Amino acid sequence: MDSWKCVRCNDAIDAGTISTKSDYWPSPLLGDFFFDFTCPQCNNGRTNVQRSLLSWIQVTHLALYNLTMTSDGTGGYFHWREDICKFVDDNWERLFAGRAKPSRWTNLIKSTLSTNIPALFLSGAKELGTSGWWKLAACRPLRPFLTLPAPSTSTEGENRKRMRASKNEDPHPKRCNPTGDVITKMVVPFCPRLADGSVRALRPHQEQVLLQRVSLLLETSALNPSQKILAERLKTKLKLRQRKRELGLPLFDLDKEVSQALNRVSRYSVDLHSSTVYCQKKQGNGTRLPAKxxxxxxxxxxxxxxxxxxxxxxxxxxxxxxxxxxxxxxxxxxxxxxxxxxxxxxxxxxxxxxxxxxxxxxxxxxxxxxxxxxxxxxxxxxxxxxxxxxxxxxxxxxxxxxxxxxxxxxxxxxxxxxxxxxxxxxxxxxxxxxxxxxxxxxxxxxxxxxxxxxxxxxxxxxxxxxxxxxxxxxxxxxxxxxxxxxxxxxxxxxxxxxxxxxxxxxxxxxxxxxxxxxxxxxxxxx
Missing domain, CATH: 3.40.630.30 (Gcn5-related N-acetyltransferase (GNAT))
Known part of the structure; x- marks a missing residue:
């Protein structure tokens, strides 16, 4: 990749200007794009690069892609233990950046291969007459935003603290700064950005908290006329959605309407249940990549x-x-x-x-x-x-x-x-x-x-x-x-x-x- 995006501000970073060196950067592995970069403006004048937390789908796909590009295998297939697990074991430090090996990590690779057929991997049982041989369904790098979310490596205690902190969060914010786009500052924290830059729809309880914050903003902040109009309009829409839910009436869903329109005019479909809404063509047997x-x-x-x-x-x-x-x-x-x-x-x-x-x-x-x-x-x-x-x-x-x-x-x-x-x-x-x-x-x-x-x-x-x-x-x-x-x-x-x-x-x-x-x-x- 010629450029990377900062994980904090989403500004593009020229790959040639990144001088940071480590055990895993720059990566010698082909198709290895799984890094988190922080630009100098967000990191006290220094560019920071860290290995992303890889899921087992990403690790298995990356291993098979490198094996495919560097050797022919057996009829294009590679054995899950002798080839794939050996590649992961040889590059463990480079892939996981110091993470300890689980006791049954080879079984996780085997399970990943068998549960992602034929979206990502193909079995050679029919062609070779024996099980355990695999190849990629499409020999191309797996981009980070097309894969499942990476597993968390935080300790269980840290995860519980974050859960309790999110539950105890004060729904009433402090007095907002009247300068700048106040409405955007109120809404953006509720719309977490995904890897491809898109945002996820608000959940019902998040809409309720947002309504409380907008109401408090109108009461306590000195907004200019245009900002006040936007805030009143947002408050009205949130109240309307809340009232419709109480009465059991259907809400307007833009993603659903777009999906139905695309399904009528093309062979593409929109997966409304994934964390992001994206279009993809269905495969011959009707299967597609699982949603995030x-x-x-x-x-x-x-x-x-x-x-x-x-x-x-x-x-x-x-x-x-x-x-x-x-x-x-x-x-x-x-x-x-x-x-x-x-x-x-x-x-x-x-x-x-x-x-x-x-x-x-x-x-x-x-x-x-x-x-x-x-x-x-x-x-x-x-x-x-x-x-x-x-x-x-x-x-x-x-x-x-x-x-x-x-x-x-x-x-x-x-x-x-x-x-x-x-x-x-x-x-x-x-x-x-x-x-x-x-x-x-x-x-x-x-x-x-x-x-x-x-x-x-x-x-x-x-x-x-x-x-x-x-x-x-x-x-x-x-x-x-x-x-x-x-x-x-x-x-x-x-x-x-x-x-x-x-x-x-x-x-x-x-x-x-x-x-x-x-x-x-x-x-x-x-």
Missing amino acids: QDKSYSCILSRFSELAAGSNHSFPVTFVHRLIGAGDLAACEEFISPYTGRRHKPFILHDYESKPLRLRLLEEIVTYKNKDKSVTPFKFPIDYCYVRPWHIPAVNSLCREFFWPGIDLSECLQYPDFSVVVQYRKLVIGCAFMTPDVQYDEAYISFVVVHPDWRGAGIGTFMIYHLIQTCRGKDVTLHVSAANPAMIMYQKLGFKAEEFVIDFYERYFPASSRECRHAFFLRLRR
Whole structure:
């Protein structure tokens, strides 16, 4: 690259003017653009360069790209342990800048290769007749802004301090400087910039805090007429959006409108569930690169609540859909996951053994009704399956009833591999969802719910066990309410409490709710 951007001011830095030397800069690796630069104006007259925190996707892609450009391999393929892991081991200090090696880092590379087919990597099992050989789907460098977020190397204590600090932040700012663009200074802190310079939409709780700040600005600051007009207009729009949410009315979503327009006139699509909105052409089998995932625990659940006003599923939320889940849209066919490209069967398990209280009652009613008949009533199983589009209305209704209003789990359709929906015939009685890429070595269970009438038969235990098996080699984390008796089930499965988080659910529960706001943070170490 001929120039780099300062991570603080985004000004371009000429690569030829950077005189800083270190063990990893300048990098001898091909396609290695993963550095954070600070210009002299932002760093007391000196240019500073630091190695970016690389994710395992970035590391694996960089290793394969260098191997491809410097050798032919075996028919263009390279063995994951003998070639890729050896390259990473030889360049560990250059890639990770002093970070310690995890105990099972080779398994992480193997998992990265197998879970990114065919978006980034291709297997040579068919051509070479043996597994373990890989090559790039496209032999070109992987730019930093096209990859998943880098894993955090901060200690767990530092992460918890940042989380507590963000929760305890004073929503009322100090008196603003009336000079300059005051409105921009108020809004920009709520719009974190991504690697490509774009900004992310505000979340509902962020809009509420921004409304408080703008109102305080109008009361305490001496604004000129043009600034006052802009502030009043912003305040009016924020109040309107807040009122629409209270009434359950849809909000105007510019990204959604642009996506629908592009889908009508071209073969390109916009991924509304990623951290950024970008256009990309779908591949031949309908798969595409997975969306970026927010690695902050406090923002994971917000991703699902903020979509309530702008959901993109086209299935009506009718009484029939909430009651039986699918209606005429149900299909018992295999499908291909858009996240991993794997083909999945329609059902995970047919359970004929479990007998929850509601099921025993139904069987007693049917038996009593047919006691004078010689025909034995047919007994239906409890079905475990992956989430499909026709499940979304029923799943949303279930989660909104037992968690908080405004939940929309449409995003989980992007990674159905990490989901479980439980049905009796067509009635949705439970569900569980996991966010697979919170960090490079960690997955987060976001929602687990079983209807009270169907509890006590091991349904929740099986769902958690299935999600754990889908993320082998990764730690599994979750938050559970301090008043939730499911804590005993998680402890039996091996989860350990690491932290007690005060007011974790404060931003989600309505003000009138009497549910416990505090939560335990649990981790299952692998």
